[in-house]
Amino acid sequence: MTTLLEVSGLGMQFSGQAVLRDLSFAFGPGVVALMGENGAGKSTLLSLLSGVHPLQAGRVCVGGHDLATARQRARRQLAYAPDESVAYDFMTGEEFLRMVLALRGQLEAPSLPALVEGFGLQPQLHKRFEAMSLGTRKKFMLVSALASDAQVVLMDEPTNGIDAQAKAYLVALFRRECGQRLFFFSTHDQQAVVDASAEVLALPDPLGGMRDA
Numbered sequence: 001m002t003t004l005l006e007v008s009g010l011g012m013q014f015s016g017q018a019v020l021r022d023l024s025f026a027f028g029p030g031v032v033a034l035m036g037e038n039g040a041g042k043s044t045l046l047s048l049l050s051g052v053h054p055l056q057a058g059r060v061c062v063g064g065h066d067l068a069t070a071r072q073r074a075r076r077q078l079a080y081a082p083d084e085s086v087a088y089d090f091m092t093g094e095e096f097l098r099m100v101l102a103l104r105g106q107l108e109a110p111s112l113p114a115l116v117e118g119f120g121l122q123p124q125l126h127k128r129f130e131a132m133s134l135g136t137r138k139k140f141m142l143v144s145a146l147a148s149d150a151q152v153v154l155m156d157e158p159t160n161g162i163d164a165q166a167k168a169y170l171v172a173l174f175r176r177e178c179g180q181r182l183f184f185f186s187t188h189d190q191q192a193v194v195d196a197s198a199e200v201l202a203l204p205d206p207l208g209g210m211r212d213a
């Protein structure tokens, strides 16, 4: 198996409070669902893997490149679709997609027209983000990551807020491309996990069994 994402001894604290402890895993191409209770650290893990937060402890390698010491090469292999829009309100959907691809240094994105069509975004391309529904914003975040040439696509709750057709399109895309890319996403959506035949990576309960105490 080609390892695309390898994590060892990862830890993260906020104000001295541990959120992630000594986390290790490795995945090649496929579909992985990151699951766990609210507050388990799923978004925190995704922000560490994507390089948004600097690593406090442990090591992350993407496509064999160390995220700390070969940052540019590692990040070139990564795309990230956050849970909430990171676009400026005044931008149109089309401008946002062009900007993300330009920032990646990608001159071409052959899959972009099909993705726009598949997510039903054609009529929304010239709308400004401030005028879009939440689900439409979310679809643009997903398309910006999926249209990249990254081998590892990280997504924070990708099925959250999108309509049934878009969800079915996304799951079909996972199934079609999982031989070449790693789709690694946080979710509470059990049905999407089943439909995508995703492998589950479960984070421990943040309360550590204290619910019954």
Ligand SMILES: Nc1ncnc2c1ncn2[C@@H]1O[C@H](COP(=O)(O)OP(=O)(O)OP(=O)(O)O)[C@@H](O)[C@H]1O
Residues within 6 Å of the ligand: 014, 015, 019, 036, 037, 038, 039, 040, 041, 042, 043, 044, 045
């Ligand atoms: N910037 C921050 N400063 C302080 N604490 C934070 C920060 N970001 C996250 N946390 C804390 O880290 C813990 C994990 O949060 P995180 O958002 O990663 O959980 P999650 O598993 O994604 O939750 P959910 O399922 O609700 O989206 C929570 O206790 C949260 O309050």
